[in-house]
Amino acid sequence: MTLAYSPGVAAKLVLFGAVLAFGVACGGRAQHSNSDASALPSMRIVFPPRVSYSDAETIVVRGTTRAEQALTGVTVNDVAAVSDDQFATWQARVPLHSGSNEIHALATDVAGNQLSDAVTLNNAGAPIGIAHGLQWNAPEQRLLILNDASQLLSWDPATGSTTTLSDSRDGAEPKLWSPRALALDLTHDRALVLDGISDALLAIDLKTGVRRTVVEWASSDPAPNAVTVDARGLTAFVVATLNRASRLLRVDLETGDWTVLSGGGAGTGPDFTGSLVDLAYDDITDPRAPRLLAPEVDNGPIWAVDALTGERSVLREAEPSAPDAPRTSPLSIELDAAEKRALISEFTAQSGTALFAVNLETGAQTRLVEAMNEPDSPVLSYWHRIAFDPVSRRLYAGRGTQGFHDASDLLALDLETGERTLIDNARVGAGAPLTNVGGVAHLSHDDSTGTLLVCDAQRGSLVRIDLSTGDRSQLSGAERGEGPALKYPVDVIVHGASALFLDGGGPPLSRTESRLFRVDLGTGKRSTISGDGRGAGPPLDDARTMTLDAKRNRVLVTCPFCEQPGVYVVALDSGDRAALSTAAHGTGLDASRTIGITLDTVSDRAIAQTGQTLFAIDLASGDRSELPSTDPYAFDVLSALIFDPNANRTLATSMSGGVLSIAMGDLSRSLISGGDTFATGAGLGPSSVFPRSLSADFRNQLVYVGDQARGALLAIDLRSGERTIVSR
DSSP: OEEEEHHHHHHHHHHHHHHOOOEHHHHHEEOOOOOOSSHHHHHHEEESSSEEEOSSSEEEEEEEEEEOOOEEEEEEEEEEEOOTTTTTTEEEEOOOSSEEEEEEEEEEETSSOEEEEEEEEEEEEOOOSSSEEEEETTTTTTEEEEETSEEEEEEOTTTTOEEEEEEGGGHHHHHHSEEEEEEEEETTTTEEEEEETTTTTEEETTTTTTEEEEOOOOTSSSSEEEEOOTTTEEEEEEEETTTTTTEEEEEEEOOEEEEEEEBTBBSSSSSSOOOOOOEEEESSSSSTTTTEEEEBTTTOOEEETTTOOOOEEEEEEOOOOOTTTTTEEEEEEEETTTTTEEEEEEEEEETEEEEEEEETTOOOOEESSSOOOOOTSSSOOEEEEEEEOOOOTEEEEEEEEGGGSSSSSSSEEEETTEEEEEEOOOOOOOSSSSSSSSEEEEEEESSSSOEEEEEEETTTTEEEEEETTTOOEEEEEEOOSSSSSSEEEEEEEEEETTTEEOOOSTTHHHSOOOOEEEETTTTOEEEEEETBBBBOOOOOOOOEEEEGGGGGEEEEEEEETTTSSSEEEEEETTTEEEEETTTTTOOOOTTTTTTEEEEEETTTEEEEEETTTEEOOOOTTTOOEEEESSSGGGSSSSSEEEETTTTEEEEEEEEOOOOEEEEETTOOEEEEOOOOSSSSSSSSSSSSEEEEEEEEGGGGEEEEEEEETTTEEEEETTTTTTEEEOOO
């Protein structure tokens, strides 16, 4: 017989009286039933999930099979799977192609009976992400993107797919640690990239992806932050800052020798009055006397600097700065040769990102677009970098580092018609995009596909994600559920038939009292457990994360911005709050900046994190003891934590984008998936850039990471380290 696993089959199992397993794993806490799902023949792909996204060329597919007779083998897309338990569990690495991939697993027993399962995985290249640099490559009709994953991508407008030109995870030197700016040298078919950690200018061959250091500045030299290149590709010009004063540097791209061209005593004319944010090479106005155009922050002027002498003049005067006038901050500059104008994006806190045109001869300014905000977005868009295609007359704007709350990665703006197109190459699921990913909790079902509950702080809602489709819907918030209004939800825990919901009150440093809610998982109805006058004890200002102490019927809450920063407890029956571990409660290392926390149910203690340091908290006294590590991964800055009781280990996300395993016995650390301090990485698939939260489905050996920068949820296989995006 052939049995394809589907929701319909699951329903038939119920009708036949099968015992269905049900469990939850959330916010670092995992529970599940020990009962078998069914004794009937079945086959299931455990990873990747039903619908997800990968940018890799291959993926490890893992699954389980239950058969009445001995199995002779399992194939996945015609690739033979390997197994050490007669194919009760199995895995196979299969190739992926661009576009939609159906992954089909087939098991055959000795009698010729077959079982099958299938999942869908999309692939349009590496996710675009936050753009630290954009350049239009006219000969190739591609957009070059320098993103927050330290990748140089080429995006094809015709297909919507990206190609990775260079990736620091390839293990080659020099590394690109923290990309800041991008320039394009078409003469030599290379990109020029500024790195913010090494303070270096790198050249990247667009054909091979090979990176070469052109120059690396010393810590005493001006710090580089913007770059452009002359028409012949012989000289780079760099904006650099020293003691809050900007300078323009001239770099010989052959030798790496550099000099100060303008500023800091070099060049003539009025002094720069503030920081320069971007740079454009203008040989349009007068090809015999090329110049550099540099916008200045905070309503500042646009400077014109002679590329040979460094002489400074003002192209556009500084804007008036009346006390009640909105402060504007230029973000990026591009040149439109046909119209002899500069295109400049500027940001204001009142209206978001606007687009201006400045006449290259007169300096006269015209506002082209009032605000380039996204429709239905709860926040103002922050389009950090722009690039211009002179043939299609399209301006491309890339999301900036302050814009991780926005939904889309790119905006295409037709300057002739005003038509706007939002661009993402790694979308998964329908529904409102996640604008600020907070805590995440996993709720498993009979088919083990399950549901994710995610805090969206910016929208003030608890979002339900269907892992069979990636679709997003509001469980509780302004549009669903009765009860107190949510302001800035930051963490969630599944607790029986409800969820515990930590509302931070507002963004970090807002000094707003946090509240703990209970949310009905069926109706979305909210009721207050603690805060808003309920419960005694000190208020929790700007609380960030929590973990469940089921044994004592309470939650532990991290509060790095409380009057006494540290870890607090909230009783679930009364809502009473009390300090557990602060400067005045408990002894040991400083816990004032504790963010990540989980409960070690094996040793009955809390495991917490501050920076690189992992430490244990005694649940009675609040005493803190460091859990030191001497291995290389001890240098990774940790973020979210979750305890795995089956392996007596703590799993942690790192700010390098990795998931680490920390053994509670010898405290050794190992990399399971993603990046690390050394930018080598483990496992394939989309990288995590800003891992904000972590939850687990230990029954299926999967973890889910909420990535704030990508606005995405990633599924990670704990056995192979492979990653896919399950909702974005």
